[in-house]
Amino acid sequence: MTTATSHAESPGLWVLAWRRFRHDRVGLVSFDIVLFFVALMAASWTGLIASDWAREVGVSNAPPTFTGPKVASARLEHAAAPEPLRRDKSDESAAVDPLAGVLAEIRASRPPAAADTEIVDPLADVLAEIRGRSGSASADETRAATLIFGGDKWGRDVLKKTIKGTETSMFVGLAAAALAALLGTVFGALAGYYGRWIDDFFNWFYSVFTSIPYLLLILSIAAVLNQKGTMTVILILGLTGWTGIFRLIRAEYMKHKVREYVQAADAIGASHMRRMFVHIFPNVSHVVLVQLSLHVVLFIKSEVVLSFLGFGVGVDTVSWGSMLNEAQTELLLGNWWQLAAATAAMAMLVTAFGLLTDAWRDALDPKLK
């Protein structure tokens, strides 16, 4: 080491890391993509975009605009209307509906036959009044034959659904990762710093959690909470995901607690809490940050799996997982757009987040100077 001629203040860990990160082009692009998704999430949350995702604007399973409308879709729309079944002898398919006659009869709607019954409807007067007042004008809303990126089976816009799904999935990923990181850090700090029976206790707790296969653990916690919804998913993932972070932080604290600077802090009378969280924590925080972003990716994927297994978000929420789940049977019928949209969004975010985490780790690792 050479003696420094200038006494300029040496840059701190974060400044150094930022400098290194600036030169990582892949990292920067990933960072932009993640920022874009975060912005999307914020905009969707505040209701700036996609707040009307649940509106049914297109026909059922409306295809994307660039593929053009489905020929059969017009027929589908009128399938419910009574139409006499024809027996076309020239047609190859000889399977004639044996019930055709009966069905035609059933479908030809007739007014309710009230003649042979003397049952009194308690609401008869009110209903007669309402019906007399309003008439029977049923204004059929017009629905688009195609949508920009297609529609789902109820005719909702897949693009808006994907944006709304991004909000849910990212929120779940971020919140669950924050919860897991919080638990992992606090437990790891306590165990690593105090050692002895406290360490034993947390290690025992940790072993119990890790001895159960991950998916089983998730399913059993889901069964215990016995409730569906975004909060439940966050709790499930947060409560099961802290173990890895705990191991790492515990090791870091064991390493740091015997260092001179901690002993110095002890000497000037800093309390245990102060030593743990004011003195040691800043020196291990980069580990937490990297773990946090790794877990965001993991949890976004886990949410998809949970929703796929039917333990995911509730019926009035949409997430990538619930979209993929819906897309299963749709795909076999040739309606690929919902699957494509959800998969593309997820693949993009997960890849970008993964690369970003890599870049952060490189930037923050002091050994890679």
Next chain:
Amino acid sequence: MNRRSLGSAAVSALIALTLHAGSHAADPAKTLRVTFQVAETGFDPTRTSDYYSGQVIEAIFDRLLTYDYLARPAKLVPSAAESLPQVTDNGKTYTFKVRKGIYFTPDPAFKGKRRELTAEDYAYSIKRFFDPRNRSPYTFLYEGKIVGLDELGAQARKTGRFDYDAKVAGLEVPDRYTLRIHLREPDYGFPHIIAFDLSGAVAREVIEAYGEDTSAHPVGTGPYRLKQYTRSSKIILEANPDYRGMVWDFQPGDDPLDREIAAQMKGKKLPVIGNVEISIMEETQSRWLAFEKGETDMEYQLWDLSPTFMAEDGRLRPQFAKRGIKLGRSVDPEITYAYFNMLDKIGDQPNPVGGYSREKIALRRAIAMAYKVDDQIRIIRKGQSIKAEYPIPPGIAGHDPNYRSSIPYDPKTANALLDRFGYRKGTDGYRTLPDGKPLLIRYSSTPSEVARQFDELMKRSLDSIGIRLEIHKDRFPDLIKLERRCRLMMRGAAWIADTPDGDNFMQLLYGPNTFQSNNACYKSPAFDKLYEQSRAMPDGPERNRLYRQMTRQMEADTPWIMIDSRYRNVLMQPYVIGFKKHPVLHQEWMYIDFEPKAKR
């Protein structure tokens, strides 16, 4: 019931039998390959209730009566009985004569002796429904019907042991081949219960020899016997060589398909198919691929995929029709409905949808009017169901094809109705109860993708009238447990006919069946009175008039939203002949055949 034609069918079957007696026809080279979408639960008739196990049970055990293969509506014919029962006492006493010379398939439990089927076996099999150790989910079939049997069951629940040797006044066996059943009340539907597939005869020795493992050791007198069994994976049946046999001789009806089948099958000794191989395949896609590749011979459990092989009008798509694949299409004798819990309270919580005051009826009526049945049929069912207007589905005695529900889809009127009864909309667009308290409907369903589609539809329907919906998820058996205690607020349910009689559906709304099959816990004195009258009546215009009144009463109280009845689309490989879906029988394996030059 048309008695004359019943008798003639029996006679002609008998003549045919004597003509061909002795010629053993089941062809061991013919193996029918089919699938179950759900694993079987076991083959003990008193211990199961699922449709799939029922199919196997129907093939292995013999009932006293069965149904004519082609007659529609379903018509009873004798099976192990010599003839239809003799009915005396105005429908209170039924006398059956068991056919002589029917033997159980050999089993170690018989210690090498040939064991003949007797009337005592049938009495024993009925008694087993009341043995608390069997925990039968189908006790209700016989509950409250046979003189003295319920008392014996109650006594067994007290002592923990069912006394099979005790005399039951209602189950009389005057000689080896005669069974006389005395009912408490006249019941013209009773023969249908005797024909139900869980009423087949088991042998007491076998049941006692296998103890708790009877579900894996079915020993019967029916057309098939169990050859190989791997739980939840593969079930192989082979034709029972000792089966008394029967000859295909059914009267074709007006349906052109009937004549075609008759031409192909007449005079063949049944069963023709030597083996039935059942694979459990849970995924729709796997079942479809297996059929498409020719690895299975028949397949009907393909609801979600129907647009891939058929058009909306019920025709096979040309590429499959060209290959000669056949499609058998019929409406299942089932109804699906969503029920409201009609009690004032659920547990100790107030129930917003329960009760019989006008404002509660208005709320239920509005929900029923807002339910998007057409969307369910078009989008979820992919056009493969028809709207249910009447609680009794087509093909079941008492069905009225001209009946129209008085509750049409009409969200506009529904909204006006709610406004009128003071369910005001708050600032968030959702309505409150007339007293200003929040209104929240709790709809229960299972955590599966299919259920989610129905949740979404219910949510969309209720959103259209500004009612807030909450979804409650639980496993199916847990939901059923809660339902039996009237603890659910609302759920979508389905009922498929056990017997081809309207009573089997109307009993779902009968007050005293609360905590059993009446899952809405609906109790209307007017309905119950009509129902009790209908029960003492044979099928006919008089009873149908009562059924119509009961339906109007149900609509007036609105405990149910009537939804739909599904199509059953059976795909068959080109060489399968003789198939026509029977409305009550669970399977038709013994009635079909393969074309001679079948490529296998």
